[in-house]
Amino acid sequence: MHADDAPQPPKRKRRPSKDAPSLSSDRIIAAALDLIDTQGVDNFSMRNLAKLLGVYPMAIYWYVPNRNALVARVTAHVLADLVPEDPSADWQDDLRTLLHRFRAIIRAHPNVAPLIGAQLVSNASVDLMMIEWVLQVLRRSGLNEADIPAAYTATIGAMTGFVTQEFAAVPQDDKTGWADEMKQIAQSADPEQFPLAAALMPKLLNRSFILRWDNGSAVPLDDGFDFFVESFIAGLARRAGH
Amino acid sequence: MHADDAPQPPKRKRRPSKDAPSLSSDRIIAAALDLIDTQGVDNFSMRNLAKLLGVYPMAIYWYVPNRNALVARVTAHVLADLVPEDPSADWQDDLRTLLHRFRAIIRAHPNVAPLIGAQLVSNASVDLMMIEWVLQVLRRSGLNEADIPAAYTATIGAMTGFVTQEFAAVPQDDKTGWADEMKQIAQSADPEQFPLAAALMPKLLNRSFILRWDNGSAVPLDDGFDFFVESFIAGLARRAGH
């Protein structure tokens, strides 16, 4: 949503018909998403993007002011279809749908997950649509009007927080070594000192936060996510007096 | 917690007394945290760290295998004091305390927030302590035993998710321009199309997710966080049959 200070292809009434430019904002964003999806955001560089587009690096800067702005546009593009249809009859169902849709989107583009925190800000009108949607749902919950702003922030935090953690890149320097070491720690967990951890380890190892070496792409935390969503919604309901 | 494959200062029975090394793991981690706190993680480089330590860049590599591993140790160090004293009588209070302690730590080192997702894994024994602590609290909640693993993942996700979003770096390329533009969008929010958003805008602008230009360091989302925590805990309680 942030206006760029760089020169922008202006409202282009009509292009001079011939010699259409080889680049466009859309092509750049699509290619950037492609690179991020396949290589990860760390290995995504303007120079690789230029190579993929068959163009010199600086050509991109005609359409995008800098790398950060490009990354912001990519996340905005990915989240474009987040907000569901018009609210249903059941506000709890609506919230559930929103949170699950968000997760489905990030699952399709997991490497975008680490960018969400800073960059959820996107196209202004789209954002207002989503914000209004959430506010409407929260009002229909019966919450105290005065609580709606805090409930809104809590809801967005719930929507983005769990999932960005779930799909956060796990350092892959030597994953097998890491996995082996974690397995060993798990095995040797002293049942005297850590009785519950030791007992539940088979259910937790590589299937829950902290004790995993794969991220959500390889091993989704479905049960944990469902439990989280249902707890949050149930808590909202209780606070709304249901 | 990941064992490094690089040469490590071995169990050092005793150093040769004189010519003590100028560097140490502790000094490096402390200096790295200092740099990250002041410059942000993006501007944190091995070369700057070396300069701060008065040493050539490669000297650091004697103690740390690579930049990623160093960053992991920094986050582990920051989170070392996370887990509270022994559980109290009230499991809901315990959970509340844990989530608030986590936030207090990140507040003291906000630039570490974006690193948590991938790097919560730290010193093995510390981690097992925290995991056991959470599992104990959850069992005392009266939840179905079969639900405890999912509840554990939900709890860690709740603990880390909101706060990492709250303190995520906001792009600061030209913050004033961004703020101005967002204010303008907020002002021009059509009350016909977005009635609630327009009405609540004064309460939301720069005080909630998506509609802010400062991050949690400058403008903490206290109300949203409290609402989030209380909702989650209330939902857990409901699911536990309270």
Place this chain on the structure above:
DNA sequence: ACCTGAACACCGTTCAAGT
């Protein structure tokens, strides 16, 4: 308007060498 091409000031890390 749109893109090329060279150049600047950075990176992390490998590798060989010093003491």
Place this chain on the structure above:
DNA sequence: ACCTGAACACCGTTCAAGT
């Protein structure tokens, strides 16, 4: 054991120039 020093293969971005 601990650190230096040079070198490699990268970065994002500025700036001037082409068409």
